[in-house]
Amino acid sequence: MNRYHRQLQDRIKNLKGKLDTALGTIEEKDQQLADCKRAYDELHADYDSLNKSHEELKKKYDELQNQLLKLSEQIATTSAELIKCRHHCAELQKQLTDEKAKAQDLANKNAALQGELDQERAKVDQLQTQLNAANATAESLRQQNASLQNQLTTATKLADTYHNNYLQSEAKLSAVTRQRDELQRKLDALEKVKPTPNPGPVLPPGVPAGMTNRGIVISGSPYWEQNYKGFFNTQTGDIVYSDCVPRQANTAAWRVNSQAYWGYNTRTGATGYVSSNPCDLYKVELKSGEDRYERRFTSKLCR
Numbered sequence: 138m139n140r141y142h143r144q145l146q147d148r149i150k151n152l153k154g155k156l157d158t159a160l161g162t163i164e165e166k167d168q169q170l171a172d173c174k175r176a177y178d179e180l181h182a183d184y185d186s187l188n189k190s191h192e193e194l195k196k197k198y199d200e201l202q203n204q205l206l207k208l209s210e211q212i213a214t215t216s217a218e219l220i221k222c223r224h225h226c227a228e229l230q231k232q233l234t235d236e237k238a239k240a241q242d243l244a245n246k247n248a249a250l251q252g253e254l255d256q257e258r259a260k261v262d263q264l265q266t267q268l269n270a271a272n273a274t275a276e277s278l279r280q281q282n283a284s285l286q287n288q289l290t291t292a293t294k295l296a297d298t299y300h301n302n303y304l305q306s307e308a309k310l311s312a313v314t315r316q317r318d319e320l321q322r323k324l325d326a327l328e329k330v331k332p333t334p335n336p337g338p339v340l341p342p343g344v345p346a347g348m349t350n351r352g353i354v355i356s357g358s359p360y361w362e363q364n365y366k367g368f369f370n371t372q373t374g375d376i377v378y379s380d381c382v383p384r385q386a387n388t389a390a391w392r393v394n395s396q397a398y399w400g401y402n403t404r405t406g407a408t409g410y411v412s413s414n415p416c417d418l419y420k421v422e423l424k425s426g427e428d429r430y431e432r433r434f435t436s437k438l439c440r
Contacts, residue, residue: 142246145183148176149253167268173261180254187247194236201229 208226 145180145250148179149250170261170264170268173257177254177257180250184247184250187243191240191243194240198233198236201233205229 205226
């Protein structure tokens with residue numbers, strides 16, 4: 138019995154040694170947790186075996202008690218057998234005392250084992266808590282990575298869309314520029330043959346001084362467009378539409394609709410193309426010494 142308990146204590150010390158070295162990675166902790174569970178199952182089996190031994194001792198004790206009762210009955214019936222029975226009872230009592238001492242020692246060892254087992258269970262629970270926290274952190278990081286990846290994908294698609302729009306605008310701008318230059322060459326050729334007289338400013342009702350209604354030419358006819366009336370500054374060459382507010386002196390921005398607009402030069406009578414793209418905003422300036430308009434891109438929106 139003592140050799141068996143020493144073996145059991147050696148197993149317990151071995152288990153504590155394994156638990157004390159559980160400082161590695163999560164995979165190592167999981168493996169050590171499995172080792173602890175297996176050792177716990179072995180301890181539980183040993184504990185059941187000890188309980189079985191204790192039940193057998195108790196059974197033997199009950200049998201001895203029964204024998205003692207039988208001996209007491211025999212002592213009552215015969216005095217000769219009484220001495221023999223007393224001697225036998227003394228021996229049995231000594232054996233019983235020894236068994237009780239052994240049982241008490243076993244109970245003390247079982248209590249010590251139970252305390253150590255509770256400590257090992259607490260360590261296992263602590264390791265499980267750490268593992269759960271690590272898993273929760275890993276899951277949170279995975280969710281954050283997925284969210285960042287979605288944001289990156291959305292931003293990339295938006296950037297591609299802006300880039301495509303820019304390329305389309307550049308293509309339309311190139312086409313309009315070529316058309317404008319061709320028209321300008323034709324107008325320059327016509328002006329060399331027969332100069333266009335300056336019609337002079339003809340102000341519509343409510344138009345400030347210095348403006349003229351000859352600033353817009355649509356489809357070759359010099360009149361005000363009904364839904365988007367505009368004014369032409371004869372001093373600067375700026376075109377100002379009625380739904381826009383000038384940003385500063387001699388400067389104007391406007392909202393371009395889907396129609397094609399033409400600027401009118403009051404000094405030479407030449408017309409200049411503005412824009413046909415509703416997404417483009419341009420400023421038209423009359424360059425000094427030149428009878429044409431120059432189209433320049435501006436980032437200011439008309440509000």
